[in-house]
Amino acid sequence: MRQWIATLSTNIPVALIALRTNLMRSILTTLGVMIGVLAVILAVAIGEGAKVSVSDSINSLGSNMALVFPQPENQGGRRTTDRGRLTERDAIAIQRLVPGVSDIAPQLRNSVQIVVAGRNANTAAMGVTPGYARVSNLNTEIGRFITDADVRTAARVVILGPTVAGKLFGSFDPIGQELRINRVPMKVVGVLEAKGSSFGNDNDDVAIMPLSTARQRFASSAPQGPDDLHVLSVGFEDGVDLGVAKQRIKTVLRERNRVSPGEVDPFSVRTTEEFMKETGQVTAILQAVLVGIASISLLVGGIGIMNIMLVSVTERTREIGLRMALGAKRRDIRNQFLVEAAVLCTIGGAIGLVLAAILSRVIANLGEFPVPVGAQTSILAILFSAVIGLAFGSYPAIRASRLSPIEALRSE
C-alpha cells in the first residue's frame, strides 16, 4: 500500500507533465472517455428517472389499492351468460367480507362532450361516490368533491379536472358555472388538484360526477343491470398484504358468480403492487438497453486511450530508454504509463460527470421528468473511468516496459 502511494505520488506529476506536453492531443483523447462517461451516467440517470416517474404515476393512482374489472363471458361478441357483471352489491360484499378494506369506489366511465359559452371539450366522465377521492388520493383545488347527498339525489353537479377547466373557462373561476354535458345542464362545484400524467395519460382530463347521475343521464354504454359498474377501486389500510387481499376479493366474487373450480374467472383483479412490479421490469429492461448502448461509446473512448498511449510510447521511446538507464525497473516504466492512462481517463470521467450533472438538470427541466445523478453514480463513474484507463492502458504500458534499454536509447 505504501509502495503504491509512493508510486502514485511520483508518477502522477510525471503523467501530468507528459499530458501537458501534448495538451491538444490529451484533450481530444479525453473527449472519447468524457462522452462515454457522460452517456453512461445519463443512461443510468434516465433509467432511474423513469423508475421514479413510473412509481410516482402508480402512487398517483392510489398507493394501496386493487382494481376490479368485469370480464363478461362472450361468444361471437354476444354475452352468453349473466355472469361477468360487476355490481354495487358486489362492491358492498367485498367491503363487508374482505378484511383491511378502507374504502370502496365503484365507478362508471363514459366519454362525453361538455359545452359552455361556445366552447366545448371532449373528456372522460366518471360517475363515482365520495370514497373515490380517498382511494385515488384526489383533492379539490377549489370547491368541493362529490358528497353522499349528491349521490343520493343524483344531483347534476360536476367536478372538473384542471385540463378540462382550463379548456372551458381559461382563467375564469368555474365554480357555480352552468355547463352542458351531452346536453344535460350541470353545475360546476369543484376543480381537482393537478395530478399530471402517467403512462401518457393526462390524469387531469376528466369530469367527475355522482355515480347515480352518471347512471341515470349518461347511460349510453352503461352495463345492462340497474347497479352494474365499469370499475371498482378497493382501497386498503396500510400494512395490508395486497396479494392476500386480491385472493380474498377473488374468493368473494367467485362465490357470488358461482364459479366452479377450474372455470375461468369472469372478472379480473389487479393490484398497485402488480403494476409496480410489471412496470419495474419494463423500466429495468429500458435502463439496461440504454446503459448497454452508452457503454459502447465508453468502450470506443477506451480504445482511443489505448491508441494514443501506443503513440505516446513510440514517441517517448528515447525517454523510456533514458529512464531505464537511470535505474527504472520494468515495473516502474509500466506503472508510469498506467498512471498516465488512468489520469487521462479520470480527468475525462470527471469532466463527463460534471457535464452529465448539468445536462441531467436541463433534461429534467425540459421533460418534467426527474433525472437524478446521485453521489453513488458519481463515485462509480470516476472509479470506472480509472479502471478503463488501467485496462486500456495496460497493453501500451506493458509494451513500453518490455523495450530494450539499448534500442530505446538509440531511437530518435
Add this chain to the structure above:
Amino acid sequence: MKTKPKMANKPLLQARDLVKDYVIGGEVVHAVNGVDLTIQAGEFVAIMGASGSGKSTFMNIAGCLDTPTTGQLLLDGVDTGLLDSDALADIRNRKIGFVFQQFNLLARTSALDNVAVPLIYRGISTGERRAKAGAALENLGLADRLSHTPAKLSGGQQQRVAIARALVTDPLMLLADEPTGALDSQTSEDIMGVFQSLNDQGITVLLVTHEAEIAQYAGRRIVFRDGKLIEDAAVADRRRKR
C-alpha cells in the same frame, strides 16, 4: 562533493574473455569477440574505435544495459551476466552514472527535476530528492539555474545538468558516451575539465570518444577494432584543462 580516497589496485571492472554476438539477418555478428580487460577504481579511461568496432557494445555491457553472450563481466565483484533485468536496473541506479552525447534531459522539466529522476527509482522522498538534486547542481556551478528547463540552457549547461544527474546517486563509475559530441571546442574543454576534476576526487570515468584530442584528457586509452582490443596504454601527453 564528497572526496573519495583513491582506491588504487582495486579492480572495479573486469572483463574476462567477453563475447557478445548479435544475429542480424540470420548471420551471427561478433560485436565483441574475446575481450580481457581490467579497470581499477579511480582510473580515467578513454575508449576509442571506429563505429562498428565494438566499443559501444562493450560500453553497453559495462553499463549493465546489456549482458554478455559468453565470458564474464564483473562490476564491483558482481558477475552481471547472472542478474535479471530488475537487478541490472538496480546496479545502473546505484553504481553507474550515464552521460550521453545528446544530454537526454527531459523536455519541459526543470533542471532540478531532471537531476532528481534517478532518485525516484530508489524510492527517496520528494523533499530529499530535491535537496540532493539541488546540491548536485550547485557542485556543477548551476545553483542559479535550478528551475530552468533544458530549452533555456546552453549546450554546456545542459551537459552539466546531465553530469549532475549522473552524480546525484553517488555512483562508483561515470560512463560518458561522446559527451562532447554536441558541444563546441571551448565548451568541450570545460566539460572535460569537469570530468578530470571528478576523477581527481576519486570517481572512475569511462569515456567513449572518437576524437583523439578528447581522449587525451584521460589517463589511459584503449582502442577497439573488429570486436577486439588492439591497444591499451597510458596516455603519454595527457592534457589538463588550463
